[in-house]
Amino acid sequence: MGASPDEPAHIIKAAAVAQGEWLGQRSEQSGVVEVAVPRGLASAQEWACTAHDSSQPASCLPNFVSDGKLTPTVTSAGLYNPVYYALVGWPSLLTDDPRLAVYGMRVVSAVLVSFFFAVTMTALLTFRRPFIAGIATLTVLTPTVFFLTGAVNPNALEVATGAALLSVLLLLVRGPELRSPAVAVAVVAVSGALLANTRGLSPLWMASIALIAIVGAPWPRLRALLARPAAWAALAALAAGVGFAVWWLLYSGTLGSMGSFSGAGAVTPVRAFVTMLVDRAFDPGLIGLFGWLDTPAPEITFVLWSFLSLGLVLAAAIVARGRDIAALLMALAMFFLIPPAMQAASIEASGYIWQGRYTLIAFAALAVTCAVILMQADPAVRLERRVQRKALILVVALVTAVQAYTLLFTTKRYAVGIDGWWGDFLHAAHWYPPLGPFTWVIALVLGLAAIAVVWAAWAEKPVDAEAPVDVEAPVDAEAPALLLPTR
Structure with a gap:
């Protein structure tokens, strides 16, 4: 607790x-x-x-x-x-037991976050390249994301709604033609409105995500989408969500009341910007930093996610062309420039307040952008299916093993302390989570295995389902309302 x-x-x-x-x-x-x-x-x-x-x-x-x-x-x-807290706080009304109340809040928060990550994965799979969709999803779901998803904290919902918003937007303007984008447009409205109201800077992240989708969108597809009444209804919902978020920021004064931390009044904005850009762009909190920033993940965790994320970016940069380059540059600017700019703006009043977990939404947006670029690359640069299946199995196995070890390692920190012996963790622990530590490791392994089964099923779809997508073609405005690719 x-x-x-x-x-x-x-x-x-x-x-x-x-x-x-x-x-x-x-x-x-x-x-x-x-x-x-x-x-x-x-x-x-x-x-x-x-x-x-x-x-x-x-x-x-x-x-x-x-x-x-x-x-x-x-x-x-x-x-x-208050939006996130209204969504997750109601279990406290059902019981006087504080433990049950907090577990209830955590479960509700985890279900909400999981839903939007499921939307992200579904949207990426609809591009019909399950290998790349799988790699991107595993990259976004860092151990820090799991850690925050299991806590009462709006940070994880910000990441999940941001990833869902961008993945569905890119599906609408670049993906295979849907029988109707009505459901997808509704998801855009809900995820965007929630995103704008998760944290103080969320409207800025939302605007950045919108720019990535716009600069990466073929104009015929974008015009056809904006010709739909549902799109304008979604825009109205997004505007209402952003409007409430901005009103709350002005009414509460949240951004001007962040407290005082190291560097406040002693560091210039220019120095803060350079420090963030040069020294803190790759914060360990993006991948694995637990407790109150006191427990870093094992080294293998950082090695694996650094490899996955850098591999995605490099591969996307190699195959990107035209508007892909513009979208990739926008996503990179979102990741590298917004955190230094925000830290520079707040350094004099609040000091160094930025943490790696605050950049997770930009990290997720970069991974999603790279995945879409790769999924729509020239077929000549794609791996054959047999190689894709083997590669995905290997990556899933590695990620599952490292996630399980990281969870066990962090549980040991709370059971016997970070320097405690593994033998004491097994036989003389001072604390165990409910149902014991290994129950949750098994649940994590089974969950990741289930996701891998879904990817495998998509990978076995007929070859014609993986035909190149004509992203310049406008969508059909009269198709039926289902979030499914045409066959």
């Missing part, structure tokens, strides 16, 4: 929003507000006894009190947009 960055603050915010308190009473401390939540959850700040100390096992957690009486407490997430 409370073992991910700022999770206690997010838990209290979610419980307060569930009680109808969207903002709370501002305090003298920047960004901190007072709210009233059930007493069992009001003490959540005390749960973070492992924070910043990787040698401390989770046995330090205090006793939990099952008490539903509303009690005042403070949270540093009080000014944040």
